[in-house]
Amino acid sequence: MTAQIEIIDVQKHYGSFHALRDINLTIPKGQFVALVGPSGCGKSTLLRSIAGLESISGGTMRIAGEVVNDMPPRKRDLAMVFQSYALYPHMNVRDNLTYALRLKRIPRAERHAKADEVAKVIGLEALLDRYPRELSGGQRQRVAMGRAIIREPKAFLFDEPLSNLDAALRVKMRKEVRALHDRIGATSVYVTHDQIEAMTMADHVVVLRAGVIEQQGRPMELYDRPANRFVAGFIGSPAMNFVPAVTGTDGRSVTLEMTSNARLPMDIQIAEGRPVTAGLRPEHLEICAPDPEDGMTITVGAIERTGSSCYLFSEEAPEIIIVTDGATGVQQGERIGLRIRPERVHLFDRDSTVSLRG
Amino acid sequence: MTRLIRSLRDGIGFDTLLIILALFYLFVFAGLPLIYNVIISFQRVDVFSLGTLWHPNVGFENYERVFNDPLARRVLINTLIFTIGSVALQFTLGFAAALFFHQRFPGATWFRGLFLAGWIMPGLVVGVLWNWLLSGDFGVINHVLKSMGWIDSAIFWRSDTAWSLYAVMMANVWYGMPFNMILLSVGLAAIPDDLYEAAELDGANAWQRFWTITLPMMRSTIGAVLALGVIFTLQQFDLFAAITQGGPAGSSTVAQYWSWELSFREFDFGRGAVISVMMIVVVLFVSLIYVRSTRAETRL
Amino acid sequence: MSAAWTNRLLFVIALVLAGIYLFPLYWMYVTSLKTQSSIFAVPPEFLPGVPQWQNYALIWDVANIPRYMWNSLVIATGVTAFTLIFGAGAAYVLARYRNPWIDVTLFLVLMLQVLPPSLMVTPIFVGFASVGLLDYPRFGAILAISAKTMPFFIILCRAAFMTVPRELEEAALVDGNSRAGAFFMIVLPLARNGILVAALLIFMQGFGEYVYSASLIADNRLHPASIGMTNFLQPNVVNWNAIMAFAATYVTPIVAAFVLLQRQIVNGLTAGALK
Numbered sequence: 001m002t003a004q005i006e007i008i009d010v011q012k013h014y015g016s017f018h019a020l021r022d023i024n025l026t027i028p029k030g031q032f033v034a035l036v037g038p039s040g041c042g043k044s045t046l047l048r049s050i051a052g053l054e055s056i057s058g059g060t061m062r063i064a065g066e067v068v069n070d071m072p073p074r075k076r077d078l079a080m081v082f083q084s085y086a087l088y089p090h091m092n093v094r095d096n097l098t099y100a101l102r103l104k105r106i107p108r109a110e111r112h113a114k115a116d117e118v119a120k121v122i123g124l125e126a127l128l129d130r131y132p133r134e135l136s137g138g139q140r141q142r143v144a145m146g147r148a149i150i151r152e153p154k155a156f157l158f159d160e161p162l163s164n165l166d167a168a169l170r171v172k173m174r175k176e177v178r179a180l181h182d183r184i185g186a187t188s189v190y191v192t193h194d195q196i197e198a199m200t201m202a203d204h205v206v207v208l209r210a211g212v213i214e215q216q217g218r219p220m221e222l223y224d225r226p227a228n229r230f231v232a233g234f235i236g237s238p239a240m241n242f243v244p245a246v247t248g249t250d251g252r253s254v255t256l257e258m259t260s261n262a263r264l265p266m267d268i269q270i271a272e273g274r275p276v277t278a279g280l281r282p283e284h285l286e287i288c289a290p291d292p293e294d295g296m297t298i299t300v301g302a303i304e305r306t307g308s309s310c311y312l313f314s315e316e317a318p319e320i321i322i323v324t325d326g327a328t329g330v331q332q333g334e335r336i337g338l339r340i341r342p343e344r345v346h347l348f349d350r351d352s353t354v355s356l357r358g
Numbered sequence: 359m360t361r362l363i364r365s366l367r368d369g370i371g372f373d374t375l376l377i378i379l380a381l382f383y384l385f386v387f388a389g390l391p392l393i394y395n396v397i398i399s400f401q402r403v404d405v406f407s408l409g410t411l412w413h414p415n416v417g418f419e420n421y422e423r424v425f426n427d428p429l430a431r432r433v434l435i436n437t438l439i440f441t442i443g444s445v446a447l448q449f450t451l452g453f454a455a456a457l458f459f460h461q462r463f464p465g466a467t468w469f470r471g472l473f474l475a476g477w478i479m480p481g482l483v484v485g486v487l488w489n490w491l492l493s494g495d496f497g498v499i500n501h502v503l504k505s506m507g508w509i510d511s512a513i514f515w516r517s518d519t520a521w522s523l524y525a526v527m528m529a530n531v532w533y534g535m536p537f538n539m540i541l542l543s544v545g546l547a548a549i550p551d552d553l554y555e556a557a558e559l560d561g562a563n564a565w566q567r568f569w570t571i572t573l574p575m576m577r578s579t580i581g582a583v584l585a586l587g588v589i590f591t592l593q594q595f596d597l598f599a600a601i602t603q604g605g606p607a608g609s610s611t612v613a614q615y616w617s618w619e620l621s622f623r624e625f626d627f628g629r630g631a632v633i634s635v636m637m638i639v640v641v642l643f644v645s646l647i648y649v650r651s652t653r654a655e656t657r658l
Numbered sequence: 659m660s661a662a663w664t665n666r667l668l669f670v671i672a673l674v675l676a677g678i679y680l681f682p683l684y685w686m687y688v689t690s691l692k693t694q695s696s697i698f699a700v701p702p703e704f705l706p707g708v709p710q711w712q713n714y715a716l717i718w719d720v721a722n723i724p725r726y727m728w729n730s731l732v733i734a735t736g737v738t739a740f741t742l743i744f745g746a747g748a749a750y751v752l753a754r755y756r757n758p759w760i761d762v763t764l765f766l767v768l769m770l771q772v773l774p775p776s777l778m779v780t781p782i783f784v785g786f787a788s789v790g791l792l793d794y795p796r797f798g799a800i801l802a803i804s805a806k807t808m809p810f811f812i813i814l815c816r817a818a819f820m821t822v823p824r825e826l827e828e829a830a831l832v833d834g835n836s837r838a839g840a841f842f843m844i845v846l847p848l849a850r851n852g853i854l855v856a857a858l859l860i861f862m863q864g865f866g867e868y869v870y871s872a873s874l875i876a877d878n879r880l881h882p883a884s885i886g887m888t889n890f891l892q893p894n895v896v897n898w899n900a901i902m903a904f905a906a907t908y909v910t911p912i913v914a915a916f917v918l919l920q921r922q923i924v925n926g927l928t929a930g931a932l933k
Contacts, residue, residue, distance in 0.1 A: 072368030376747030480866020
């Protein structure tokens with residue numbers, strides 16, 4: 001049955017390389033957690049440590065309350081969906097689905113009944129006698145999912161399972177995987193480098209960088225309250241604009257170090273004269289008439305239209321991206337003013353990059 | 359104890375067990391003989407002292423006797439001629455064949471594969487076949503050479519001291535050529551077509567493309583093939599046994615055959631071991647070159 | 659010249675080259691079917707006359723063919739079994755990891771591959787004699803030959819194991835296999851073709867082996883066919899039709915296996931030989 005996973009102070013070393021550092025993470029029963037971060041951040045290592053495919057160098061890992069540090073994968077009762085799907089090429093779909101059951105010595109008739117049942121859930125009834133090489137990418141993906149579902153494991157582990165699909169299918173499968181989770185309610189750990197996948201699918205998102213958890217929380221929490229500049233830049237697309245700034249003498253405003261030296265009022269009190277980095281989400285910037293006094297003013301450089309929306313790039317450094325309505329009439333070379341609500345301005349300490357919003 | 363069993367079932371113990379199985383076997387049946395070889399090269403080992411593990415020590419006597427043997431010079435020269443001649447011819451013919459079959463006409467791969475039929479044959483049978491082909495009075499080779507007008511009277515390949523070594527060499531080139539060809543074909547296939555296309559656009563003709571693209575790109579393959587050629591040629595024994603048996607009068611005796619003859623014809627295992635020790639050093643040196651060039655290959 | 663004509667020309671040249679190269683094999687079969695007088699005909703008869711099949715029947719008992727072939731079979735089977743049992747696992751481990759220890763082991767294996775049997779046989783013979791292994795000469799020969807074939811087998815097999823994705827084995831572990839279970843149920847079946855080709859090559863080597871058998875086996879009743887041929891050669895040195903019939907009987911199984919599996923053998927060799 002589905003279970004809680006606790007990860008306490010976990011470390012992983014490869015020789016002198018510290019791959020995971022003080023990882024603390026509790027995944028309650030039935031939760032869908034996404035591990036996200038750039039490549040080499042340790043997200044896959046963490047997942048493989050949970051699976052038991054990598055041994056951890058320190059700390060404690062518990063599944064359903066039981067310490068599993070030295071437990072081999074076969075005893076952990078977890079199911080894993082691999083990036084390449086890892087379907088056994090010498091077995092047909094039915095045997096692939098039931099391989100784990102066969103290892104548990106469940107009688108053949110029962111196994112086959114279960115395979116039929118699961119095939120119905122994932123829509124593969126017609127393909128049970130096919131071999132993996134005869135399936136399309138999407139079908140293989142489903143078999144890999146089915147192989148996990150059939151076991152009713154303590155938890156599902158996903159290692160970038162959608163990254164080998166084309167864009168359209170990926171969006172579709174994203175919804176299907178989440179729907180499946182809602183129906184089964186199994187604890188799931190999902191590794192991805194795609195922050196949109198993490199945001200749209202997970203209950204709880206864990207952002208990793210260089211073996212360290214930078215921040216974890218509900219998706220919108222990470223979007224609204226990024227703990228530091230890295231998370232702020234990683235979550236959200238297009239990425240947040242970062243502009244060097246200094247807090248004003250009143251402590252209630254910041255002056256952006258841009259060509260226009262714009263002053264933005266703040267909704268919080270900050271020590272005066274402090275060097276900071278202001279973070280402005282492209283979708284939070286609103287276009288207004290240029291204010292020559294102390295408003296933000298830019299010259300529009302490149303324009304990218306996607307139809308539904310329009311990306312404007314400032315000509316001056318630091319480059320600012322603005323996402324605006326697709327029907328905007330702004331022209332290249334035009335000078336425009338920008339406006340942002342004070343509570344939407346993110347401020348990060350320039351040295352430590354930690355958010356000043358606490 | 360439970361830890362060990364657990365590691366064998368689920369951990370690195372399983373890998374360790376598998377690798378130790380092979381390494382232990384190789385240590386007992388290849389490593390120990392290598393060491394023992396050096397030891398007995400300093401001992402007097404004959405039919406009477408065979409049954410014991412330790413034999414009377416004679417210092418460098420075996421070495422002296424080998425070096426002072428009137429045959430030693432002949433054997434050294436023969437080994438050099440046989441090795442260099444075989445490798446050069448195998449390589450040239452193999453490379454030519456590899457280039458020919460690289461033309462990708464229908465059936466090229468299949469024809470190329472046919473040549474391996476020679477390589478998979480037992481060496482001794484190859485030797486016996488060539489023994490018959492090279493027969494002095496009724497051999498086909500003499501007949502062909504005569505009807506081509508290249509020779510006037512039959513060459514007694516196996517019994518003429520001037521020809522016996524070359525008789526074995528001929529058989530060895532036939533035997534080893536396919537392997538050279540296959541390895542060189544693999545190297546040729548690894549060169550991307552667009553390199554040739556780019557060179558052609560740059561105005562290089564076929565000859566220039568061969569010298570400026572093919573050869574430089576094949577460098578590590580060629581190194582490996584030449585080293586393997588030397589190694590396999592130094593392993594060649596069966597052809598000597600089947601064609602000339604080192605004779606006549608030692609005219610076709612090479613080091614590896616002499617070593618065996620001293621041990622198993624004259625039952626002087628100490629002297630056999632001396633040659634064996636020296637030749638193994640040579641072989642290991644050559645294989646160092648081989649391993650290094652294959653390393654370069656895989657790192658590309 | 660059009661491409662089609664170039665291809666046709668190249669095809670004809672290939673045919674001629676293959677014909678020249680394979681002539682010794684052809685000559686073996688033709689000679690084996692000739693009469694005693696026609697083998698010494700001048701000029702030689704390149705096409706067989708009336709095939710003298712009785713040449714084969716005549717040597718069958720005279721030359722003790724069944725006994726020699728049986729011994730060759732026993733040695734080849736033993737060598738293949740030892741090589742497979744001791745070598746396959748090591749090949750798998752060497753394919754699975756990439757670290758300095760593996761590099762060193764691989765280096766050692768490559769180095770052992772090159773030792774000439776005719777040089778190794780002296781210490782092996784003396785060693786076997788002193789520990790009494792020469793009392794079981796065929797077994798001793800199998801042990802010695804396996805040490806020679808194993809490095810080559812490991813190199814070829816490793817290439818076969820490299821083609822099995824690591825994730826499949828991991829999936830099996832997560833699905834509930836022990837390491838051995840995953841090895842036997844997933845990895846081994848998937849690497850099967852490459853291993854079989856390698857094993858076949860080893861079998862052929864064992865079947866044709868000469869040096870170790872000739873040096874370690876004294877009893878003629880235990881000699882394989884390679885020694886049988888040399889024994890037969892000396893007293894019958896003018897009966898080339900009989901000798902060629904012996905040779906043909908000996909190599910036809912090997913040639914047949916090669917013709918059937920040519921593509922797989924070439925592929926296996928090219929995959930493993932240089933890596």
